Amino acid sequence: MTWVTGAQGSPYGVHHLPYGVFRRDGAEPRVGVRVGDLVLDLAGAEAAGLVLAAGTLGRPTLNQFMSLGRPQWLAVRQRVTELLTDPTHRADVEPLLVPLDEVRMALPFEVADYVDFYSSEHHATNVGQIFRPGQPPLLPNWRHLPIGYHGRAGTVVVSGTPVVRPQGQRATPDGPVHGPSVRLDIEAEVGFVVGVPSPLGSRVAAADLADHVFGVVLVNDWSARDIQAWEYQPLGPFLGKSFATSVSAWVTPLDALAHAFVPAPAQDPPVADYLRDTPHLGLDLRLAVTWNGELVSEPPFAGMYWTPAQQLAHLTANGASLRTGDLYASGTVSGPERDQVGSFLELTWGGAEPVRVGGAERTFLADGDTVTITATAPGPDGTTVALGEVTGTILPAR
Structure with a gap:
């Protein structure tokens, strides 16, 4: 009491x-x-x-x-x-x-490095079907290692910071043009904040998650899908992702989530030795996404294929060092149902199936739109833990 x-x-x-x-x-x-x-x-x-x-x-x-x-x-x-x-x-x-x-x-911590993963099988499958129709949705490496990329630490901002619509190149029937993104999207994610560093050339084991990760934040990795689609092959995300990433103002200590750890999905084929986390645990975090105050999705984090411990082990597997303030994010959290997805790309199936928000049909973000992501987790003795929300409003391109 x-x-x-x-x-x-x-x-x-x-x-x-x-x-x-x-x-x-x-x-x-x-x-x-x-x-x-x-x-x-x-x-x-x-x-x-x-x-x-x-x-x-x-x-x-x-x-x-x-x-x-x-x-x-x-x-x-x-x-x-x-x-x-x-x-x-x-x-x-x-x-x-x-x-x-x-x-x-x-912003509660100075961000040292930022890494974003791609760890939801449902999200990766959906994106593969949208971006590569007629081809296998998951590439051959996806179930063998946690796919990720290095982001831009300097554009991580605290919840409530307005997001200026990015400009960049996008493809059109008449060739590439440069201008404001017309397919601006969200990605509802969970981030992990590193406290204890590791030396360059060493590796961090999956079992050592709690010794290095201080806490958890919610993340919105804003994404310009038209810029992303034109630039991402062959090297992956760049300007379509690096303009802004919003994080919670509150960092939930990892120890406050002790009652939220649950068995993670089975992995097939068996993972490499360095990725084996025993016990194989994810977190029972229940996200909610509101678009201009209207609930549009409730992504379940417990179904993520790659766990936070495996992500930590993989990002240091080549000897890359950890630094205090490193942030690594889970990638978009999506479940098997349309109302469980963590991006509007999936919610509207690439813009082909608009949804109704505020009485109007919508696909991607308009100037003035506000998106808020919240999450809860089970706590001790029947209590609930509410992670700090992450919210942002879109401003016109400059």
């Missing part, structure tokens, strides 16, 4: 405690943790001696705290839980609680 008003029964209760970075009254950014609809100022708590984290909670991002490693993450989490549940701490802690509607959230 917590003494914090409104936090009991909240999906942001003491069983969750996601981390973020906030500003208040124009002040410098500060690290905080959400409890209910309040933010506990962890920078203030550390300055007052209520929490010990080697001075890292006074920094303007989570990076230095994340670099301390899991023993310190657990110790701080345990201490914050104690502060918010033991009434003897109330007099000291209550002045450090700030109403959520009085703060502005910032």
Whole structure:
């Protein structure tokens, strides 16, 4: 039980405690943790001696705290839980609680590198059928390794940041033209934030996920499908993806999702030794996508073919180092049904089957559209964990 008003029964209760970075009254950014609809100022708590984290909670991002490693993450989490549940701490802690509607959230961590995977079999099959009709939807390598690409870390933005419609080349019957994308799309994904780095030339085992990954965010990897379709062969995603990627303002600690791990889908053929994760577990995250406030899809993350642990093992399999602040995303989350897909490319089958949003037929994003992605997961004792939402509104091309 917590003494914090409104936090009991909240999906942001003491069983969750996601981390973020906030500003208040124009002040410098500060690290905080959400409890209910309040933010506990962890920078203030550390300055007052209520929490010990080697001075890292006074920094303007989570990076230095994340670099301390899991023993310190657990110790701080345990201490914050104690502060918010033991009434003897109330007099000291209550002045450090700030109403959520009085703060502005910032990007919670400085992004070092960004990697995006392609790990939903349903999404990959759908995209293959749309982009390569009459050919096998899955390429021969897909079930042997987690396909991915390196993105652009500098264009990762916090939830709520407007997204300017990108410009680029696209194919037309009269040849390629340059201009604003006319097939702007979303990709509903889940991202994993690395805390503990690894040396260049070493590999990280799938079993070591919890020792390196600090937490989880929701991701919208905005995608210009017309630019992507023209440029992606033979080298893959580039300008069709790199203009903006939105992430949650709140990072859910991996330890807060301990009750959400579930058996992942069976893999056939058997994977290479370095990709074997025992037990083979995914996460029971239930996403929801709203388009201008209207629910259009509910993608299930539990059905992802490649797991977060396998993705981590693969991205370091060649000796590539991890850095604090690395972000790797799952790829679009899609289930077997049309109302479970994580992109409008799939929802409208490449634009050929419009859907009704707000009383009008729609295919891809128009200027002024707002897309919000939310997710929930099971917590301890029947509680619910709500991941921080990720939202963005489309602005006209510049």
